[in-house]
Amino acid sequence: MIADPAKTLRLTRRDLFRVGIGAGGALAAGLSSSCAWSPAPCREVAPNPFTQGGRPLLVAVQGEDLDAMLQAGIEALGGLDRLLSFGHEAVFRANYVARQPYPVTTAPEFIAAVGRELKTCGFRRRTLFDSHGSALLTASAPDAIMRGLGVHEHLEKEGIEVVTRDFLDAGEFRPVRNAAWRISSPVGLHRMLHEAAVVISLPVVKRHGAARFTCALKMHFGSVAMSDRIITHQKGMRGDSEFLDERLVNFADAVKPQLNIVDARAILTRSGPTLSAGGRVVRDVNRIILCGDMVATDAYCARLMAEHDETFSLDMVERQLKIAGALKIGTADLDAVRIVEIKL
Amino acid sequence: MIDLLIRSLSLTLLLGLLGCGSGNPGALPAGPDLGPYSDLDQPENYTGATLYAYMNGGAEVILQKGFSRLTVRRYARGTDELIAELFEMKDSRAAALLYGGMRRPEAEAELIPGCVGSITPAEVLLAKGRYFLLCRNEDPMAADGAAVRDLASRIAERLPGEGTDNPTRN
Helix, strand or coil, rough: CCCHHHHHHHHCCHHHHHHHHHHHHHHHHHHHHHHCCCCCCCCCCCCCCCCCCEEEEEEECCCCCCCHHHHHHHHHHHHHHHHHHCCCEEEEEHHHHHHCCCCCCCHHHHHHHHHHHHHHCCCEEEEEEEEEEEECCHCCCCCCHHHHHHHHHHHHHHCCCCEECCCCHHHHHEEECCCCCCCCCCCCEEEHHHHHHEEEEECCEEEEECCEEEECHHHHHHHEEHHHHHHHHHHCCCCCCCHHHHHHHHHHHCCCCCCCEEHHHHHHHCCCCHHHHCCECCCCCCCEEEEHHHHHHHHHHHHHHHHHHHCCCCHHHHHHHHHHHCCCCCCHHHHHHHEEEECC | CCHHHHHHHHHHHHHHHCCCCCCCCCCCCCCHHHHEEEECCEEEEEECCHHHHHHHHHHHHHHCCCCEEEEEEEEECCCCEEEEEEEECHHHHHHHHHHHHHHCCHHEEECCCEEEEECCCCEEEEECCCEEEEEEEECCCCCCCCHHHHHHHHHHHHCCEECCCCCCCC
């Protein structure tokens, strides 16, 4: 590997990048099989607490008043106190892929509104966690995107802690693996998520380059180590969309949030996951979706995307959803889901 | 051993990322040089190895079309906060292809003499020479496009090469 930094600096950046990818490729090839070290299991959670008649419950609320929509959705879900049996501290995962406002990223007022509902039902601590930068560079500092979007100021007023961690710090990530994965190598899951009692995911609904669509499952690229993200995107760029879809599901499986609350008041269509790739914002979709099943959430939100984006079709996410179903993370069969649609 | 590999990859990424960050702004001028604009932040530069750090999964679309470098600057004009992303491509055909893939045909109009742009209230796109320019209002739901159109015009006038007046379909 790279043992002599002085020699390293005489190489071109292209050479260094290739070496890095080679090292990463070896990692992805499953080094754990050649070492005595074993990865930890993925985050272990109880079965989906939000069910009705034995079926996962998905609530979709249409309206214009966010607080009223959330309250109606939570009531239809049966209340958030079902989560208290797991613990009184919740960690939020949101989307901070770039320094661009909602719907590219999760709106701070959305997190604040969810945070208020959790506090009302008895949660003692609410924390927003993300890992989208490195302390080594000003332009990519761990909190650069959130600070640029005013997230800290908004949430700290509500008593919600904001925690950002360096995506290059190997010590922050715990290698985890599920023996049922078709890719044998572990992924580096941030230890804060691995140890959290309650994880609530707050996705947005967007198109994506290689992954075609991003919502509940794809969210968890942001939950794993940067090396895992880069390797997976590199393979996607080289046309290996099967690897990308498998890994995307593995990342989600590693986290398994107990609840997903999707902010679909507006969505990003045609391209993504940022505006820089030619994405177009569609306003007045005016929905939020609440569900304890990531797969059902994506199946429902993919239909929403198809309604508003003529360049998107459901077959673009079929493989991801099939892989997730095979791992028993959830169900993409919306006939097997109890869907409650509310219009305010 | 896993830890060593992760650190190696991290070092590689770091050295690649050292190529970006604040530094030479390229063809994007400072705010005061453009007129009634101020700078909101340091300029950012990205190459093919680091474009993912800026655009995440959207980088593939750009890289596949002959990307060389990206310069990003954030400006303020009055209460408007604007961002300019200047993509330098390998040649004018690559820039036109990128523009052709992202433009809105129904929103095309001449932005400056000899240069057509895709112009909406929150965003202006154009290709000129080997450059693809994307100017946006930081508020993607902005209804008044005067500021972003003005910014794009002022930058486009300074870019070398011919404007796209007959965009290549992607």
